[in-house]
Amino acid sequence: MKTVVVLGSNSFSGQDFVDLLLDDPEYDVIGVSRRPEPAAWKLKYRSHAAVARFRFFALDMNRDMPELLTLLDRERPRYIVNFAAQSEVAPSWERPEHWFQTNTVALAELVNHLRRQTYLDKYVHISSPEVYGTCRGNVTEQAPLNPSTPYAASKAAADMLLAVYRKQYGFPVTTVRATNVYGARQQLFKIVLRSIISMKLDKKISLHGGGRAVKSYIHVRDVSRGELAIMQHGELGEIYHLSPDEGIAVCDLVRELVFLLDKNFAEVTQAVDERPGQDAAYVIDSSLARSRFAWRPRIELRQGLEEAITWVDRYWNEIQTAPLDYEHLA
Numbered sequence: 001m002k003t004v005v006v007l008g009s010n011s012f013s014g015q016d017f018v019d020l021l022l023d024d025p026e027y028d029v030i031g032v033s034r035r036p037e038p039a040a041w042k043l044k045y046r047s048h049a050a051v052a053r054f055r056f057f058a059l060d061m062n063r064d065m066p067e068l069l070t071l072l073d074r075e076r077p078r079y080i081v082n083f084a085a086q087s088e089v090a091p092s093w094e095r096p097e098h099w100f101q102t103n104t105v106a107l108a109e110l111v112n113h114l115r116r117q118t119y120l121d122k123y124v125h126i127s128s129p130e131v132y133g134t135c136r137g138n139v140t141e142q143a144p145l146n147p148s149t150p151y152a153a154s155k156a157a158a159d160m161l162l163a164v165y166r167k168q169y170g171f172p173v174t175t176v177r178a179t180n181v182y183g184a185r186q187q188l189f190k191i192v193l194r195s196i197i198s199m200k201l202d203k204k205i206s207l208h209g210g211g212r213a214v215k216s217y218i219h220v221r222d223v224s225r226g227e228l229a230i231m232q233h234g235e236l237g238e239i240y241h242l243s244p245d246e247g248i249a250v251c252d253l254v255r256e257l258v259f260l261l262d263k264n265f266a267e268v269t270q271a272v273d274e275r276p277g278q279d280a281a282y283v284i285d286s287s288l289a290r291s292r293f294a295w296r297p298r299i300e301l302r303q304g305l306e307e308a309i310t311w312v313d314r315y316w317n318e319i320q321t322a323p324l325d326y327e328h329l330a
Contacts, residue, residue: 009081034060076119096150103154179216184311209274211251219299
């Protein structure tokens, strides 16, 4: 069996990727996150028939790096897929050192250790299109880095660090930059689930900048399928984009949810000030992944939104007692 270590396996994208890996009996899957596993309703893989092939370790890259490195050397994974990151944009302005510590400094220690080992076939790094700043026109993997926030700067620094280790030591990195991932089980403060929950609670949905920013929403399972293809077949040193066919303004995304829940847009939304450093658009080109792996998004936006609504309804009792706002962990 091929061992895959998923760093950040408790994260929204990480837990879905674990679930997809378990579909294939050739993979032995190890998850690592800084927190213990949350409740099963937040983890898709917990209901997977092959969950016995998954092992979990609660280790923090910032505090438990010696233990993490010992685990990796003992298990000798062929693949490491790294979702672990401080990922929120707006809060990164308040404590930028936390974002750089996790996204860049801890990563540097991890990679510097791994480059001396012989067991690793591929390290798949989950980056972000935020490193480009505002994305307009035909934004390919060769676009220059132009970050607009501390979060984006920390991710750009990580990408540059990995490129240096690839150049100097042949480190087996492959990088993924996916656009705005959404779906059931996402953090409850994210726009899709937050909008659904707000409408169920008869609360206003705050639209920063009136929701004019254009995003590229893509279902988490489509992203996981792309990440798996990149893990299996991506070329070392390459960067791959994963994105939908077109972007949509945040206000129009919410308008779609309002329609599905039979509400009135003007009554359930309110415009608020734009976030600092908010980029006007994220629309990137994913033709490389589409041509190289025959990958394309399969889940239409309305289908994904309907799935999210169904999930919220199913777990409404649990959601009502869960924190609905962002909670920062250093």
